[in-house]
Amino acid sequence: MMEILVPSTESQTAADNLPSDLGFGKIFADEMFTMTYREGSGWQDAAIVPYGPLQLEPSAMVFHYGQEIFEGHKAYRWADGHIAMFRPEENARRLNRSAERMKMPTIPVDLQVDVAHRLVGRLKDWVPTQPGASLYLRPTMIATEKGLGVRPAQEYLYFVICSPVGPYYPTGFNPVKVRVEDHYIRACVGGTGGAKTGGNYAAGLLAQAEARDAGYAGILWLDAQEHRYVEEIGAMNFMVVLDGKIVTSPLTGSILPGITRDSVGHIAEDLGYEFEERRLAIDEIIKGIQSGKLSEAFGVGTAAVVTPIGAIGYKGEDYVTTGDKPGPVAETIYKTLTDIQWGRKEDPYNWIQIVV
Ligand SMILES: Cc1ncc(COP(=O)(O)O)c(C=O)c1O
Missing domain, CATH: 3.30.470.10 (Aminotransferase class 4, branched-chain amino acid transferase, N-terminal domain)
Incomplete structure (x- = not known):
């Protein structure tokens, strides 16, 4: 060494x-x-x-x-x-x-x-x-x-x-509202979206500022080719609970392979949830919210671990998922991961390294 x-x-x-x-x-x-x-x-x-x-x-x-x-x-x-x-x-x-x-x-x-x-x-x-x-x-x-x-x-x-x-949720585990971005794009297949490089973030700042001005906490990016499939949110991977299953976009090269995303994939089964990686069209998400088949949406990443998404704005309309309350799947995942990270729960995955 x-x-x-x-x-x-x-x-x-x-x-x-x-x-x-x-x-x-x-x-x-x-x-x-x-x-x-x-x-x-x-x-x-x-x-x-x-x-x-x-x-x-x-x-x-x-x-x-x-x-x-x-x-x-x-x-x-x-x-x-x-x-x-x-x-x-x-x-x-x-x-x-x-x-x-x-x-x-x-x-x-x-x-x-x-x-x-x-x-x-x-x-x-x-x-x-x-x-x-x-x-x-x-x-x-x-x-x-x-x-x-x-x-x-x-x-x-x-x-x-x-x-x-500081703690990400000093006042409790609060859902946020995100806006689907159908004009700007973050990354394309073959580009650098899968790499953690500053340019990807710089390229998203204008869209993020516009979404914030319109009252949204962040952006839900769509794929660059068809502006149809959801990819990820600001600095989080995106997940939904659809027909009782946790569904997230596959790693096509334009999405950052999040370590929290991967960890959720591992714990989902042990928590009794099916975990599926497949492309999710924004139409399917909106229809899912309207029909009640989509019960939750949330972001996952190191900063907040899990961020419940209470509503999704798309083409001027807000579609409410869980409103101002987090859903039970987001809460269970948040609790399980943070309990492992803070040593409150046994770590069966060998993820924890003790420093001192
Ligand atoms: C663009 C982007 N997507 C997803 C994530 C989530 O990754 P992780 O769970 O490794 O923090 C991050 C944060 O690192 C990110 O910057």
Whole structure:
């Protein structure tokens, strides 16, 4: 395993000094991990260093052609004092798949997981103590080589920053209203939708702002070719309960393969639900809501785990699913996953890794 340089002094914090309203990604722990890559000599200079600004050339290739990928996962403080991570190796594998798609270098999965353990171990006092709060890890890779030629860079920086984040539902498990986007698209088959790269998110901002202005919390994206099949929501995969089955879109390449999505696929059967991956046309969803066959819709992702969708706006009309109450399937999945993540329930899947 590569040697990781660590500061000789301890991280200077106290979880008790963190503000009570942490929000999401507003405060950053005082240490971060960095490692550089050079074509020919590979990854090097792995170190935990003080959190602070990066020095980059304005000609660094990331600023011009967007060679950038990232990940997002969390460390949880359990009631018994342990700090745990949830499936960090899946984030490492996905980072490598994103790297391949964006013609960037991969990083051994074991090294990425070791870095997460070492960093969270040092920053353990930054893992918030309030119920439902956690330490969010943001591994990121950028092209740092200077030059304006359009080609894959030969130099990269990988860094991991950590942010104590508040509970997603400080006032309860509240459903949101989303709008089906039938003009803009997020990603197409053959494009980069399946990679976690900044450009996908930048491309969605205008549509997201328009939906917010119209009173919706987010967007339900449709496929790029026919504007007919539902894909995913902002930063969540989309699921419905249709005829009693949990149904979600297949991974066609334009959807991000969510780790929460995959986890729901595993627990669904044990919870007694059928889980089906198939294309879902928006017409089928609207008809399902009208006939009562579609009883619930929700988003799944690391940030909120499960977000119930109380109503879906489409072509100027709002179609109400569960209104301002979450449905029972969303609640059961939320409880099961969060109980595993917080060590309140046995983990039969081997998903939990104890850090300290
Ligand atoms: C576009 C998109 N879809 C889905 C997800 C959900 O993925 P995960 O469950 O791994 O957080 C995310 C968040 O990472 C995302 O950014």
